[in-house]
Amino acid sequence: MKLLDLLARVCAVLAGVLLTVITLMTCASLIGRNTVGISLVGDFELTGVATGAAIALFMPWCQVRRGNIIVDFFTAKAGEATNQRLDRFGALLLALTFALLAWRTTLGAMNSWTTGSESQILGFPEWITYVTMVPPFVLTTLIALSQAVSGFAADAPEAHA
Numbered sequence: 001m002k003l004l005d006l007l008a009r010v011c012a013v014l015a016g017v018l019l020t021v022i023t024l025m026t027c028a029s030l031i032g033r034n035t036v037g038i039s040l041v042g043d044f045e046l047t048g049v050a051t052g053a054a055i056a057l058f059m060p061w062c063q064v065r066r067g068n069i070i071v072d073f074f075t076a077k078a079g080e081a082t083n084q085r086l087d088r089f090g091a092l093l094l095a096l097t098f099a100l101l102a103w104r105t106t107l108g109a110m111n112s113w114t115t116g117s118e119s120q121i122l123g124f125p126e127w128i129t130y131v132t133m134v135p136p137f138v139l140t141t142l143i144a145l146s147q148a149v150s151g152f153a154a155d156a157p158e159a160h161a
Helices: 002-035 043-064 080-115 126-150
Strands: none
Touching (some): 043 126
């Protein structure tokens, strides 16, 4: 699990860097548009692409932190063993969901590659966006599978901790 944790941290850092760059680009575009009348062409397209990739990159860290499956409203009064079983089952369901997402995103990338699909203004190849999303989806799947099989470490941080 230590390797998965490290990879999840790397993904989260990459997502943060990506969002920082997009924020700076958006600021530069807005400042340019409002001061000298020049903006970056296609900045909203790049923002959409980067935001999609960043969301996918944050998912593994969210799962490591148990932020994806904590819904304890109905199980607050259940015993610890019941909650652990439900958490493991939830991790299994999440692993299956992300495996499906990884598979379908891979198919979307292949289709986008085959058809040569591009963004309207910049002509940015759409397959690149899909390809950046697949590895974090696979990593989230592996983390959730590990949690479903091995359970959650006693010292693992929880979403509400």
